[in-house]
Amino acid sequence: MTRVFLNFALILSIFTSIACVDKGGNVATTNTGDTIKVGVYGDLTGQTSSFGQSTKNGIELAVEEINNGGGVNGKKIQLVVEDDQGRPEQAKTVVSKLINQDKVQAILGEVASTNSLAAAPVAQEAKIPMITPSSTNPKVTEVGDYISRVCFIDPFQGSVMAKFAANTLKAKTAAILGDVNSDYSKGLTQFFEEEFTKLGGRVLAKEAYTQTDPDFKGQLTKIRNLNPDVIYIPGYYGQVGIIAKQARELDMNMPLLGGDGWDSPELWKLGGAALKNTYISNHYSAENPAPEIQNFVRAYKAKFNVEPDSLAALAYDAAKVLADAIKRAGGTDSAKLKDAINSTSNFAGVTGLITIDSGRNAVKPAVVLELDPAAAKFKFKETIAPEGAGSTTGTAANSNSMMSNSNTNAMTNSNMSTSNSNMNSSANMNKSVNTNSNR
Amino acid sequence: MDTFVQQLINGLTIGSIYALIALGYTMVYGILRLINFAHGDIYMVGAYAGFMIATSLGFAANPSALAFGVTLLGSMAIAAAIGMAIERFAYRPVRKFSKMTTLITAIGMSLLIEYLFVFIFSGTPRSFPQLLPNENITLFGNATISTSQILIFVVSILLMVVLQYIIFKTKVGKAMRAVSFNINSAKLMGINTDFVIAFTFALGSALAAAGGVLTAQYNPKIEPLMGIMTGLKAFVAAVLGGIGNIPGAVLGGLLIGAAETLVVGYGSYIGIPSTYRDAVAFAILILVLLIRPAGLLGSNVQEKV
Numbered sequence: 001m002t003r004v005f006l007n008f009a010l011i012l013s014i015f016t017s018i019a020c021v022d023k024g025g026n027v028a029t030t031n032t033g034d035t036i037k038v039g040v041y042g043d044l045t046g047q048t049s050s051f052g053q054s055t056k057n058g059i060e061l062a063v064e065e066i067n068n069g070g071g072v073n074g075k076k077i078q079l080v081v082e083d084d085q086g087r088p089e090q091a092k093t094v095v096s097k098l099i100n101q102d103k104v105q106a107i108l109g110e111v112a113s114t115n116s117l118a119a120a121p122v123a124q125e126a127k128i129p130m131i132t133p134s135s136t137n138p139k140v141t142e143v144g145d146y147i148s149r150v151c152f153i154d155p156f157q158g159s160v161m162a163k164f165a166a167n168t169l170k171a172k173t174a175a176i177l178g179d180v181n182s183d184y185s186k187g188l189t190q191f192f193e194e195e196f197t198k199l200g201g202r203v204l205a206k207e208a209y210t211q212t213d214p215d216f217k218g219q220l221t222k223i224r225n226l227n228p229d230v231i232y233i234p235g236y237y238g239q240v241g242i243i244a245k246q247a248r249e250l251d252m253n254m255p256l257l258g259g260d261g262w263d264s265p266e267l268w269k270l271g272g273a274a275l276k277n278t279y280i281s282n283h284y285s286a287e288n289p290a291p292e293i294q295n296f297v298r299a300y301k302a303k304f305n306v307e308p309d310s311l312a313a314l315a316y317d318a319a320k321v322l323a324d325a326i327k328r329a330g331g332t333d334s335a336k337l338k339d340a341i342n343s344t345s346n347f348a349g350v351t352g353l354i355t356i357d358s359g360r361n362a363v364k365p366a367v368v369l370e371l372d373p374a375a376a377k378f379k380f381k382e383t384i385a386p387e388g389a390g391s392t393t394g395t396a397a398n399s400n401s402m403m404s405n406s407n408t409n410a411m412t413n414s415n416m417s418t419s420n421s422n423m424n425s426s427a428n429m430n431k432s433v434n435t436n437s438n439r
Numbered sequence: 440m441d442t443f444v445q446q447l448i449n450g451l452t453i454g455s456i457y458a459l460i461a462l463g464y465t466m467v468y469g470i471l472r473l474i475n476f477a478h479g480d481i482y483m484v485g486a487y488a489g490f491m492i493a494t495s496l497g498f499a500a501n502p503s504a505l506a507f508g509v510t511l512l513g514s515m516a517i518a519a520a521i522g523m524a525i526e527r528f529a530y531r532p533v534r535k536f537s538k539m540t541t542l543i544t545a546i547g548m549s550l551l552i553e554y555l556f557v558f559i560f561s562g563t564p565r566s567f568p569q570l571l572p573n574e575n576i577t578l579f580g581n582a583t584i585s586t587s588q589i590l591i592f593v594v595s596i597l598l599m600v601v602l603q604y605i606i607f608k609t610k611v612g613k614a615m616r617a618v619s620f621n622i623n624s625a626k627l628m629g630i631n632t633d634f635v636i637a638f639t640f641a642l643g644s645a646l647a648a649a650g651g652v653l654t655a656q657y658n659p660k661i662e663p664l665m666g667i668m669t670g671l672k673a674f675v676a677a678v679l680g681g682i683g684n685i686p687g688a689v690l691g692g693l694l695i696g697a698a699e700t701l702v703v704g705y706g707s708y709i710g711i712p713s714t715y716r717d718a719v720a721f722a723i724l725i726l727v728l729l730i731r732p733a734g735l736l737g738s739n740v741q742e743k744v
């Protein structure tokens with residue numbers, strides 16, 4: 001009896017852990033005649049909710065600017081925001097709701113690739129264009145021609161960090177600690193390893209964790225034995241802060257490397273001083289003095305009272321790209337709108353010039369940022385241009401104005417180049433930004 | 440060797456937390472024959488209570504041992520009160536019905552607490568302020584232990600000693616043992632069983648809250664669903680040790696913690712990927728239920744049907 005009872009209890013308890021609650025979204029009722037309904041879905045209350053909040057903020061700022069400027073083709077954009085709690089199954093549900101109940105004409109979201117991958121087939125099937133601002137896993141846009149993105153993809157992002165490790169940090173060996181349930185993390189692990197090996201480095205160990213792990217010292221102790229030059233941790237901010245902290249507790253003081261998943265104001269609270277000597281690849285640097293970027297940073301700060309992270313910047317760009325495409329398509333006819341989005345070319349966004357390629361991905365340079373826990377800031381380190389992209393994309397708002405001519409030439413000559421920022425100008429830039437931002 | 444010791448320390452650290460939570464499962468089961476599924480969430484409530492105390496009293500800015508003590512005891516008191524309230528308003532009214540009714544109420548309670556906290560605090564992970572300085576102490580070779588790990592060991596051992604004292608040396612402890620032996624006879628002997636049950640819930644909840652605050656010092660990320668997995672593992676620990684058996688819960692907790700970490704550290708040598716750490720806990724549960732349903736230290740009592 002006890003045994004049956006306990007078994008039953010266990011099964012029930014597993015159900016409770018996967019049960020989910022639909023929180024519903026905030027739907028404003030208006031006449032759809034003179035508005036364009038755009039659905040936004042993201043993680044507003046889950047494990048990665050800082051991503052969802054930043055994305056929502058970025059989109060809201062863009063839409064406010066568009067509507068204040070008279071809207072698109074005389075119509076205002078109306079947002080319908082849904083929370084997916086960071087769960088793939090919930091992402092699918094809310095996107096179905098956005099399409100079937102709210103009758104949105106386009107969709108913006110998600111950040112986490114796993115969630116975008118869950119929802120994208122729904123949008124594709126309904127033929128509703130979906131732009132993901134910041135899902136970097138290549139599989140996302142492979143779902144179909146209605147799915148596109150305004151960010152670079154993981155083969156590039158992974159190779160950026162591998163190059164930085166091998167060329168700038170002169171690392172010979174690396175260990176990778178990835179999130180086993182995240183497509184984003186799995187992709188980056190693979191691409192980092194490929195590029196790092198190609199550059200002559202050796203990956204000594206590939207360890208994995210899950211987001212619910214109570215601690216990471218088991219994996220870290222294992223890595224410590226191999227004593228790699230760097231550890232690559234392609235995860236999300238909720239875990240990586242703790243991982244950094246526990247690594248330092250184990251006297252592992254080598255550089256830790258990560259991706260855009262680290263970018264969150266919460267990271268500083270979780271990781272603290274342990275984040276010294278860590279570097280991430282990212283989409284843009286808020287320290288970039290280019291006026292497009294600084295105008296955005298100022299407007300964002302004025303509205304939300306926080307510094308925009310790269311997810312906010314990408315979301316802002318995604319909304320602007322969508323508005324631009326609606327304008328070019330002359331309306332929201334889904335096939336025309338899709339074609340307009342996919343033919344976006346040299347759109348000047350905050351995160352650089354956006355050109356959607358044939359794979360419906362944006363080809364853009366990435367920046368490497370150094371974490372400065374004392375100031376809770378990401379400091380610009382260098383820009384790495386994508387393969388095959390000459391100065392056409394390199395000279396976008398994102399590429400640094402301080403980049404010397406010789407470097408720009410080098411970029412056009414070799415199809416793979418790293419433009420090291422020289423230390424003096426980088427220091428100057430930090431100073432000038434610090435005076436602007438009183439954070 | 441030092442790596443093995445290091446992994447063992449890592450494992451026993453989380454094992455101690457599992458043990459603290461498992462005690463609550465096992466005590467409530469011992470007395471009511473009820474698996475209190477909301478117990479894992481009390482662990483989370485404890486961490487949040489500590490977070491609220493520490494941030495509202497400004498301990499984040501000036502951490503001290505006193506601040507830690509106040510946070511720990513305060514969160515234990517709050518969790519004890521919540522545990523008693525749950526018992527009073529959710530379980531007591533349905534206690535007279537079948538055990539299944541209470542069990543399902545417990546599952547409902549668990550979901551209610553989780554999503555109430557998502558509603559109030561949102562699911563954003565919060566970072567718990569560091570209240571005691573965290574330093575590393577090198578034991579030998581590469582093996583290190585951090586002060587937050589030592590804190591977990593010391594406080595949990597202390598709490599277990601206190602618990603042992605309460606159960607075996609005090610009047611209310613005697614009453615608890617009597618109720619767990621036979622609730623009806625205990626009632627006939629003039630024991631206020633309602634009080635004893637409420638007290639048991641308070642005690643278990645306080646221990647879980649202590650686990651929550653201690654974990655938060657070690658791994659400062661707290662979020663409303665943090666109690667699900669940890670609670671389940673603590674439940675497995677209680678079953679492994681023999682549910683209803685207090686030393687068994689401690690032993691089970693330490694074993695699960697160690698097994699989990701050793702799987703991460705050495706599992707790949709025998710073909711178990713490190714991400715199977717959760718699966719290992721449940722594999723152990725299934726094995727225990729098959730081979731020794733009463734658990735390691737549990738006695739096989741014939742149930743009257």
